[in-house]
Amino acid sequence: MKILVLNAGSSSIKFQLFEMNENRSLATGIIEQIGEHDSSGKIEYDGNIIEKKEQIKNHNSGLMLMNMLLIESFTIKSLDELGAIGHRVVHGGEKFTKPAKIDEEVIKEIEQLIPLAPLHNPAHLDGIKVTMEQSPQVPQVAVFDTAFHATIPSYAYMYALPYEAYEKDRVRKYGFHGTSHFYVKKEAEKYLKVENINAITLHLGNGASMAAIKNGKCVDTTMGLTPLEGLIMGTRSGDIDPAILFYLARKNGLDIDNLDNMLNKQSGLKGICGSNDMREIEKMAKKGDKKAQLSLEMFAYRIKKYIGSYSAIVGKLDCIIFTGGIGENSIDTRVRCCADLENLGIELDLVKNNQKIKEILDISLKESKIKVLVIPTNEELEIAIQTNLLLETKIA
Numbered sequence: 234m235k236i237l238v239l240n241a242g243s244s245s246i247k248f249q250l251f252e253m254n255e256n257r258s259l260a261t262g263i264i265e266q267i268g269e270h271d272s273s274g275k276i277e278y279d280g281n282i283i284e285k286k287e288q289i290k291n292h293n294s295g296l297m298l299m300n301m302l303l304i305e306s307f308t309i310k311s312l313d314e315l316g317a318i319g320h321r322v323v324h325g326g327e328k329f330t331k332p333a334k335i336d337e338e339v340i341k342e343i344e345q346l347i348p349l350a351p352l353h354n355p356a357h358l359d360g361i362k363v364t365m366e367q368s369p370q371v372p373q374v375a376v377f378d379t380a381f382h383a384t385i386p387s388y389a390y391m392y393a394l395p396y397e398a399y400e401k402d403r404v405r406k407y408g409f410h411g412t413s414h415f416y417v418k419k420e421a422e423k424y425l426k427v428e429n430i431n432a433i434t435l436h437l438g439n440g441a442s443m444a445a446i447k448n449g450k451c452v453d454t455t456m457g458l459t460p461l462e463g464l465i466m467g468t469r470s471g472d473i474d475p476a477i478l479f480y481l482a483r484k485n486g487l488d489i490d491n492l493d494n495m496l497n498k499q500s501g502l503k504g505i506c507g508s509n510d511m512r513e514i515e516k517m518a519k520k521g522d523k524k525a526q527l528s529l530e531m532f533a534y535r536i537k538k539y540i541g542s543y544s545a546i547v548g549k550l551d552c553i554i555f556t557g558g559i560g561e562n563s564i565d566t567r568v569r570c571c572a573d574l575e576n577l578g579i580e581l582d583l584v585k586n587n588q589k590i591k592e593i594l595d596i597s598l599k600e601s602k603i604k605v606l607v608i609p610t611n612e613e614l615e616i617a618i619q620t621n622l623l624l625e626t627k628i629a
């Protein structure tokens with residue numbers, strides 16, 4: 234059976250087609266700059282690429298182009314051939330703790346969550362509504378970034394604000410990147426042959442978050458009501474003293490939008506050294522750029538603080554897992570994050586850490602009590618798997 238996975242953003246649609254009998258990717262593609270002048274679509278399959286530059290006004294024409302590319306690449310003959318479509322949805326609030334088969338009711342619930350994810354959920358809904366119209370016969374499933382974090386206990390997800398902020402305004406920690414944290418923990422369970430693992434997962438990409446996993450369940454995560462909390466990221470500040478906002482607003486006359494933009498888009502690694510690209514920052518640091526060096530130290534320091542606090546929460550750990558563009562590729566970041574953690578039982582093998590990583594790799598010393606694993610993430614495959622599982626159990 235073939236499953237198409239869609240990640241519809243406000244100006245782009247990423248897609249990937251899977252053959253589920255072998256969990257194999259048949260094609261990946263992207264429709265970019267929707268609504269702009271230089272919009273385009275691209276599909277890659279079997280070492281081939283088809284690219285089309287044309288004006289794409291909205292998600293409807295973007296998805297029509299995607300359909301054309303899929304058919305032109307012969308990866309499917311018609312959309313009727315699809316067994317299902319799996320949609321990535323960023324925010325599932327408290328309602329969606331599992332994937333959901335999409336119907337009118339589910340669409341309404343995702344709409345109600347728009348205030349919690351004003352940039353993401355409307356774009357996902359556009360994608361969902363158009364594909365439902367274009368392929369009404371194909372079952373569609375929503376897989377939520379927040380779902381894996383649904384097991385976090387209330388004492389960890391509550392903020393110490395007036396209780397009505399939770400009751401009335403739904404303010405609590407939700408966490409994100411859940412599909413990735415779940416995928417790598419599942420891969421680690423298979424690799425280490427341990428069921429219901431105790432682990433700390435580090436998803437370090439442009440956005441970055443960590444999860445504390447006890448007996449296979451998520452018990453805490455660094456992102457919060459929004460993806461802004463926690464680690465230092467490409468352009469996001471992560472944790473700060475919230476009073477900084479009042480101070481800067483009063484002192485420099487900034488309004489809410491200025492502050493939102495500053496914390497989400499102008500902070501993090503970029504705010505400190507001018508770049509949010511880890512490869513470039515590492516090059517700058519090697520050439521002696523002091524701000525680049527500082528940003529790398531800050532990035533790893535924040536991660537180490539969370540490794541310490543999460544090992545206190547989880548207790549006896551089986552492993553820590555690096556994933557995401559930085560976690561999978563930055564040898565030096567892994568060294569900085571694991572330095573001087575011998576007392577916690579984490580000992581890196583510097584030779585193994587230096588290898589290029591294509592699949593799961595254990596980069597810890599033999600005597601390390603806690604294994605350090607690098608596991609390439611695959612959120613799209615996980616969405617396809619969860620879509621398939623949900624439909625199978627419904628049919629059974």
Ligand code: ADP
Pocket residue numbers: 437438439440467509510511512513515557558559562563564
């Ligand atoms: P996103 O969150 O956008 O999916 P990715 O997971 O692709 O991001 O991660 C992007 C980050 O990974 C960038 O900071 C990039 O510089 C970094 N990265 C990718 N390859 C390497 C590498 N070989 N060495 C260091 N950093 C890398």
